[in-house]
Amino acid sequence: MTFTTKKVLLGATSLLVLATTAQAQEASTSADTENMDFEEIIVSAQKTTFANNATDTTMLDQEPDAASVLSVIDNLPGIFVSEGGALGSDDWSTTLSIRGFTVSLSEQQVGMTIDGLPNGNSNYGGGAKANRYIDSENLYRAEVSQGTADIASPSHEALGGTINFVTSAPYEEQRFWAGLSIGENNSQRYFFRYDTGEIAPGTRAYLSYSNQSTDAWIGDAGGATRDHFAAKIVSEQDEWTFTGRLSWDDTHENNFQRISLAQFEEDPDWDRLTDTITGIPYVDQVYRPAWGTLRENWFAYVKAEYKGEDFDFSVSPYYHDNEGRGDWIPPYMIAVAGGDEQANGTIFGGPAAGSYVYTDSNGTPLAPIDGCTATLSFPYGGGAPANNPACYEAGARPNSSYRHTHYGKQRFGVTADAAYRLGDMNTIRAGIWWENSDRNEYRDWHRVIDPTVGIEFDDIAYWRQYDRSFETDTLMVYAEDTVELDDLTLRGGLKKFFVDLTRTDNFGNEAEQGLESDSDILFTAGAIYNVTDNLEFFAGFSQNFAAIKDGVIEGRASETNPNVPDLEGETADNYDVGIRFGNNWLRATVTGYYVKFNNRITFVSAGDPVGGIDYLEEGEGTYLNVGGIESKGIEASISADFAEHWNIYSSLTLNNSEYTETTAEVVEGNKVALAPEFQLVGTLSYYNEGVRAGVSAKHVGERYGDFANTQELPSFTLVDAWIGYTVDENVIPGIQTIDVSLNVSNLTNKNYLGGGTPGSYFIGSDRQVIANLTVKF
Template identity: 60%
Template sequence: MNSTLENNQLSKLQKRILLGTSAISALLLMSACSANAEEANEELAASAQSVEIISSAAGAGQDSAEMIDEDVVIVMGKTVTFANNTTDNVMMEQESSAASVLSVIDNLPGVSIGEGAAFGSDDWSTTISMRGFNVGLSEQQIGMTIDGLPNGNSNYGGGSKANRYIDFENLSRAEVSQGTSDISSASHEALGGTINFVTNNPEDEERLRAGISMGDNNAQRYFFRYDTGDITDRTKAYLSYSRQSNDAWIGDAGYSDRDHFAAKFVSDLDEWTLTGRVSWDEAHEDNFQRISLDQFNENPDWDRLTDVITGIPYVDQAYRPSWSTLRTNYFAYLRSEYDGENVNFEFTPYYHNQKGRGDWVPQYVVNVAGGTTNFPAGVSDLHTGVGTIYGGSFDSAYSFEDSDGTPLAPNDSCTATLTFPYGGGETGDNPACYDDGANPASSYRHTHYNKERIGLTTKVEYEMSEENTLRAGAWWEHANRDESRDWHRIIDPRSSHEFDHAAYWRQYDRNFVTNTLMLYAEDTLTIENFTFNAGLRKFIVNLKRKDNFGIEEYSTVDADSKILFTAGAIYEATDDIELFAGFSQNFAAIKDSIIEGSAELSEVEGEKADNFDVGIRVRNDWLRMSITGYYIKFSNRIVGIPVGDISGIDYASQIDTVYQNVGGIESKGLEASISADLWDYWNIYSSLTVNNSEYTETVGNVEAGKKVALSPELQAVASLSYAKDGVFGGVSAKYVGERYGDFENKDRLPSHALVDLWVGYNFEMNNGFQNMKVSLNVNNLMDKRYLGGGTPGGYFIGAGRQVMGNITLDF
């Protein structure tokens, strides 16, 4: 079936029929669809190496001179037996080039993105939700891949989300498989589906691109990219660099900055195609904090972190610049693809290295019990010195000392306590309970995250006949992660949070090794208008934990899956309409984060989910729509509960998070969207998500029949966009209904509606310039205060209005 973007072929009669549809039909359409599965014809498929083809949910008919990715002009898709949706040009234009690549998928049905910081510049407060599955501080249940390769999980402690691998301008599209992931998806956390971020290819012609963005909160971003064009008749490449910074949007302190470099090449060698890519990303992010629903109602503009040093350690534990995430990520791969007459083969080795740190500010100095000052052979000497204690445990603590550094106790007669933060501390935290001359004493705590991954993916497709194709493959990865924690004295708590670089206590130092092997095979058979597929998949996962101090016991655990089944069918009812149904068993292995402390491994089991999808897709030259119904039976859900959460952090504990299986979950719902190209240069897009996720077992504070915490029950999107003669713009609104935020379903988080606005113009230039694009992006136009993601009982305030102006020049 051929697909074209020729809007002038759309008859006036067809448009009038759509516009004149009755109210009932309109509601059905608005709840019915996503245009993500347009089947490629053979001629377009043959030219796919030179034209970047995207599967899209909206905006297919835009006559846009869009400069961010000129090759993204054809809306195509793959026919699959499960719900899948892909971003398009309009969704890219809606976001500033300074935005996180995660933001582009927020309008797709079933997806909810929470970013507590402007432009996604805080990994700590970033959350993703789909069909009752979540990515955040407490859960990692959605797979994420970069050009089909695993990101190394998305958690805070040693994980990396897509924005650490890809600049916005280097993104071609994001592909979302809700609920059911493709059988070849290289992730063992894809219980709720997979998000694949696809980078764009080098340009055919030589080009230098320079861009600058400036906006609210002192936001600045510079971007440069050089495309070589055809170095030879067969090879092209690009190099890019960006620098970005912005202040915290809450209060007057805190900032984020990021440097990013990327390079990519593509070589076409007859039947072989070689693709290589490398990226480097270095970020420093000051964090935002979770608050309770009562705190939000009391003051929705403040997350309870402070802007100034008071000299009182208990108060200054909330000083924002002391809450920081520092990360450096390297990622590289080399892909070899063979396209033969009946056989296709792909082999991709990859490498990832991450080094980073998480910062916190305990309001006291620890008196350590036990431990040794002898340097252990199994640890690095990073931030240690003479007198550093290795190992041991928390004995007691003090927050004030005399001029000689001797710890002081509060006066017995004093009963006064502080009230901020976390409801106030004890008398020992209050400077009024000490005699004159007492000096504050506090700590700066570092948690170091270092990770190295090496792996490969491979697959073979064999066309036995025109009707029957076999596909098989494997994913192997060896991941080696170190995590350690050290405590440093703050030099003068009265003036700053600067610390002594030599730690006084190395609390723990551990190594985790995860070996993963995933094998799969699938058969696809076409009989007339029917296409059937069936497949098998198995994960073999082994985790090892080692105490580098040589104190705690060495442990190992196997987290293998059973054989997982997938099956599905597609019926091509007409050239424009297809019906599909699919079943998939998904699996998430126990993560190494769960065995960080001395938790009993037998108490936690791997997660699994049975996913059922059924739906209809409609697509033609001007209209794309779909509707999907789903049912998911989820067992052994693992939730990490941060110790202390919003009521204060237990800094003495070696374990910040307690993991537990919270029983089963049952999810069912509807995802739909519609995209229509009207009036030649206009596009309308709408999506609807209705989801009901409930716990099915009573475990601890989780009660059967309660709604799943932080899982949106109703979401709706409506967008109108325009593009003609270089002018483009649009407005988009997203509504998120009320949802429960805690396990007990006591917190009913309020609904919210966010409006985004964008406008721009593409200039055709002379005198050495190829093009110039000027645009303005406004996110959260009404400056709405709302609660985004978080953990059960603790929630991040969603980012306020952000205005960003952008200029891009092509030479």
């Protein structure tokens, strides 16, 4: 669908009319509010100077207990979430978009926090999205700040805003609960949680554990398993609140693959990965069980909060350990030249001198028969004759590798925030965020023992290709002043990042490289005007910042040209203006926004006229600040209790995101690849005496999928439905409640393309039916 001014005006007019009679209730993050049962949550937006929306109980009910916590935000305005794996079971294929900014395999432009603490970026290689930290039963709500987020948000990739996932507090009464979910594709999940009740004056805690497994929804092989543990303790002592939380997550996921638009049109149910071993390495490189994501995450924090008459203070140190691996099965063995051979036979470093596929019975590499031109047709259009067993004499043995890319990260940091009230009108706030992050990445190659029967590999690698470490030191400081003048609240602040990045080659073959990624002083400003008790207008401005990623000195830039030029961190100027209005039965918000993304870091090759580089030789390249994006649009939502026990919710997104500079594959004026321009959500829900039910539909308009805007992805509408019933306590002796529910996602089994990277896309999951049972003692 082409984005036009007419559509913007029509959408804005219709929702502004509704907004004049509704205002979102203010969300509270107090411990008392967090301790409410989930059924009591009624939150849609906070009273802030910027666009902000939060999940409500209907959005939590819409998703099954086994779903990823990322899925609950998809109905909020401005948000597009696509998870290729059923129940969010594949991080590789998960993408998220806000106002033309994305989290995907190629971009990390939206910040994520857990209880206000940084997630350590969302990159596939060493990052961790929110689903690695939280089970759905332990999620209190998710808060989305689209664009001009709170000044204290600790993230240096939040160009497009921040999503804060808030975990629930322990119950005040002792409680044990167990949950079971069963669904299609052999999906099953067990969940257990024990709330201690008050174990000391003002102190309560919980422990929880879940185990989940599911088969791949495409084909007959592969799947995912996940184990998750969490513990949280809260102690309220006079003006002080102390909180501690620990989570552990261990997962093994087989991936889904990106396909082209033409492949989707040919067969929309297959991502071109296979289910069986053929014994031909070139074909078996797309065997799904060999495409793997293995991740283990530990995350812990403690928080001390003081709330006095005139002074508030909080401090929170945290620690995160991430360890993992990405797997693939290349259809060849590497012949390594040089390097440091270890006693166990592993060669460390050294260049690849070539590759081979077939050997004789003695392990000597073979060349294809002279004159043989036969090729295979699958996959990737077929390989050279050297990949075809028909081009070898009888008895030739196939060879392939199992390639592991190992990721590791240890983060330690602290946030601190203080606010002092000067009389009744003025509040001064200041704070810091400091973090040290040490990320290691290395890649090794293992010999597949017998490619004709399976993918089992030799535990000892024959080659460690590279081994690099990246240390990032971050310091963010900020100060803000808020002035309340009767019905008018004004806010202004300053923020600055100091970021140092160092790269070390652990083989000792390359010199250490470093980059300084300090920001300029970043400004924020905002205002809220209360027209009546029910109606308010707000406006906000912020300069968001993304530090230079370690990928700039990880791969091609350092290898093709060691003289990485001076770079600046990426910035985005965000402007929000909107209206909120509400009463006891109707809540709504409408926001207009404009975002200018500057200094986009882009890889530029020799000969690219935009870069204006004269020191690059043919085949070389480097990173430069030569990109940009401009986004503008409208986001709106409305929630109405239009009859007893009934609620209707709708959200609208109209977005126009365009590239502002021409470079490499990007053309100035083209639409941003994979950024939805039109989204519309409608939800009807029912609650009455333990019964809940609902149906929700989301329409996503046509999008351009590639930089050149030659591939227009088809629009689609997804329908979800759910029904549940909670049996009141004391019906069965010893049992407080029994809850049963049924969730159906993609009810009409729609074929559609979700997220991906420019020019290649993930197929969206088909219909999933999940039954849930929860018993609380």
